[in-house]
Amino acid sequence: MKISMVSEHASPLAALGGVDAGGQNVHVAALSLALARRGHSVRIYTRRDDPALPAVVPVGPGLDVVHVDAGPARVLPKDHLLPYMSELADGISADWGSAPPDVVHGHFWMSGVAALDAARRFDTQGYPVPVLQTFHALGTVKKRHQGTEDTSPPERTWLEPSVGRNADRIIATCSDEVFELKALGIPGHRISVAPCGVDLDLFGSAGPAEPRNRRWRIAAVGRLVPRKGIDLAVQAVALLAERGMNDVELLIVGGASDSAGLASDPEARRLLALARDLGVGDRVLLRGQVPREEMPAVLRSADAVVCTPWYEPFGIVPLEAMACGVPVVASAVGGLIDTVVHGKTGLHVPPKDPEALAKALAELLQDPGYATRLGAAGRQRARARYSWDRVAADTEKAYQSAVSRTAAAGQASLQPLGGAL
Numbered sequence: 001m002k003i004s005m006v007s008e009h010a011s012p013l014a015a016l017g018g019v020d021a022g023g024q025n026v027h028v029a030a031l032s033l034a035l036a037r038r039g040h041s042v043r044i045y046t047r048r049d050d051p052a053l054p055a056v057v058p059v060g061p062g063l064d065v066v067h068v069d070a071g072p073a074r075v076l077p078k079d080h081l082l083p084y085m086s087e088l089a090d091g092i093s094a095d096w097g098s099a100p101p102d103v104v105h106g107h108f109w110m111s112g113v114a115a116l117d118a119a120r121r122f123d124t125q126g127y128p129v130p131v132l133q134t135f136h137a138l139g140t141v142k143k144r145h146q147g148t149e150d151t152s153p154p155e156r157t158w159l160e161p162s163v164g165r166n167a168d169r170i171i172a173t174c175s176d177e178v179f180e181l182k183a184l185g186i187p188g189h190r191i192s193v194a195p196c197g198v199d200l201d202l203f204g205s206a207g208p209a210e211p212r213n214r215r216w217r218i219a220a221v222g223r224l225v226p227r228k229g230i231d232l233a234v235q236a237v238a239l240l241a242e243r244g245m246n247d248v249e250l251l252i253v254g255g256a257s258d259s260a261g262l263a264s265d266p267e268a269r270r271l272l273a274l275a276r277d278l279g280v281g282d283r284v285l286l287r288g289q290v291p292r293e294e295m296p297a298v299l300r301s302a303d304a305v306v307c308t309p310w311y312e313p314f315g316i317v318p319l320e321a322m323a324c325g326v327p328v329v330a331s332a333v334g335g336l337i338d339t340v341v342h343g344k345t346g347l348h349v350p351p352k353d354p355e356a357l358a359k360a361l362a363e364l365l366q367d368p369g370y371a372t373r374l375g376a377a378g379r380q381r382a383r384a385r386y387s388w389d390r391v392a393a394d395t396e397k398a399y400q401s402a403v404s405r406t407a408a409a410g411q412a413s414l415q416p417l418g419g420a421l
């Protein structure tokens with residue numbers, strides 16, 4: 001199949017850990033690579049955010065990244081990109097030329113706007129291109145949790161559901177998202193589920209673990225934004241100290257790659273100030289951005305990985321920790337409800353509950369045998385269910401279903417009025 005991926009802000013070639021660079025970048029890159037391995041020809045369209053970027057970057061056999069001129073060629077917050085989606089659609093349809101793809105797959109709501117726009121131009125010429133959409137995050141959920149802090153453009157309120165209604169098929173990444181999509185009025189029969197995956201060649205239990213400074217280490221990995229709930233891990237370290245477990249360090253990974261960037265990062269400053277106020281400043285280490293290749297050794301160095309966001313569309317970090325055989329303590333929200341099995345591969349805690357988090361961590365740290373069993377079961381679950389090859393196969397099924405429905409609709413429109421002759 002000839003597949004076009006659209007990922008307006010999240011380039012598969014970007015460094016990870018910044019405010020707008022995380023799971024979506026990983027997802028688009030890994031899914032596209034896996035689809036290319038299955039023999040498909042994939043082109044990923046993303047916005048040019050640097051004038052020096054080449055127009056096309058060949059990534060591997062059957063996979064190219066195309067940088068489209070859409071708005072100024074510099075990094076912009078993703079919430080400022082909507083005005084450039086029609087230019088992105090111009091670039092995509094120009095690249096398609098006279099040979100549109102078999103499917104176009106939008107990632108995040110704004111890419112869906114551009115994908116539908118590009119496809120519509122070919123539809124009117126008699127070449128229907130089925131549009132599939134993965135939202136990665138939903139505005140309704142974000143607004144519910146972030147309220148006035150949500151910086152999404154107001155148009156998201158109506159454009160996102162409209163993308164949901166107009167795309168041929170929606171690919172949700174977890175069961176909680178299916179529920180949210182249905183609440184937006186998208187019928188269940190147009191939704192497929194294909195989760196995010198984990199790179200099992202990179203993330204595994206064998207391999208080095210970086211040294212730690214204390215008896216126990218817990219790690220929290222992700223973009224340094226308040227909704228990731230990393231402050232709860234800081235509070236949990238203080239609560240563990242109150243229970244006499246003083247020899248615990250918390251390693252926080254993510255954010256800027258250099259110390260100047262970290263020093264000026266408001267969330268990094270907030271976390272360090274909180275640690276100081278709670279008397280655990282000497283036990284909280286802020287590492288900054290870690291390159292992907294170094295992530296497994298970091299995860300393996302921890303007794304437990306904490307993922308306690310307020311909400312989480314999917315959450316790849318817990319899968320990476322599970323694949324490394326490290327137990328996860330996760331808030332029971334979004335994708336983490338599907339990936340982490342309470343008492344089997346990790347522990348669930350209610351969101352925004354530092355007491356519950358400290359209790360779960362104490363349970364694991366004080367019973368290394370239990371932690372090892374959970375870690376081993378997590379590794380098994382990650383390997384059995386979340387390889388990118390399996391995710392690509394599920395995604396391919398969704399593509400085929402959209403292609404056959406579009407073909408059937410085309411045939412139906414060719415039937416003479418009044419039925420058989």
Ligand code: UDP
Binds near residue numbers: 314315317318
């Ligand atoms: N990540 C990384 N380096 C960092 C911070 C994060 O490589 O310094 C990666 C992390 O390993 C994971 C992704 O960024 O693959 C974050 O994805 P997740 O779905 O957990 O969160 P999102 O950023 O999508 O909210």
